[in-house]
Amino acid sequence: MFSISKSDFDIVAWLIGIGLLLCLIASREVGYWLHRRRVASGAPAGEDGFTLTSVLGLLALLVGFTFSMSLSRFDTRRQLVLDESNAIGTTWLRVQLLDEKSRAELSPLLRAYVAERIVYGDTPTEDAQNASYARASILQNRFWQAMGRDIEPIRTTPLYSLVVSTTNDMFDLAASRKAARAAHIPQRVLVVLLIYTLFVAFLVGYEKGRSRWASTMLFVLLLIAAALVLDIDQPVRGAVQVSQQPMLDAQTSMTP
Secondary structure, eight states, X not given: OOOOOHHXXXXXHHHHHHHHHXXXXXXXXXXXXXXXXXXXXXXXXXXXXXXXXXXXXXXXXXXXXXXXXXXXXXXXXXXXXXXXXXXXXXXXXXXXXXXXXXXXXXXXXXXXHHHHHHHHHTOSSHHHHHHHHHHHHHHHXXXXXXXXXXXXXXXXXXXXXXXXXXXHHHHHHHHHHHHHHHOOOOHHHHHHHHHXXXXXXXXXXXXXXXXXXXXXXXXXXXXXXXXXXXXXXXXXXXXXXXXXXXXXXXXXXXXX
């Protein structure tokens, strides 16, 4: 699968941003050209400020809606990091209640697992993320098999169910994190937003074609807002990343 690093992604993002700005300017100029042609043909040169204001207001609503979707996904990813770190910490504490032989076998596996989960959260590309998840899955299987052997003698005790349940929670949250990091703003939403923005640029040129400086600044601010939305929606390559501090704190608490 094609995957690019964060630095390459930044370069591509800049190129796309410049290309979109040029497209908006071109759309504005087309609108202004049609307006001048209409005036030259003898039609009245009246301006419909209500239409332009309404269209711009709807554009702001669409951008706000898209930003809300992106921010909601970011909050979900952040909460899952906290939940998974809590589940790992709880598993660690319950493992320490087992006998010395069980602790000696399970504790190193759990420390290796949390270290791999930290790597997963800081991966720079999708390929590295998938590789880290595969390594974590191997550690999950090793931990589960070792745990099954070690807690077999206490199968009828409450501690058995406590260890099993928190281990299940720990593994389930890892899968939930993977699903959350794979969730993005639907492409159809972005395409519709782009088409609508080009239409708005056309209408701005038609109604306010002479205000080129002001409209260009409007386009730049709009692209900055769009860049922020898309950056938050990128859990791997974006500049706005979910903090891995809860996982680091869980790792620190696992003293040998």
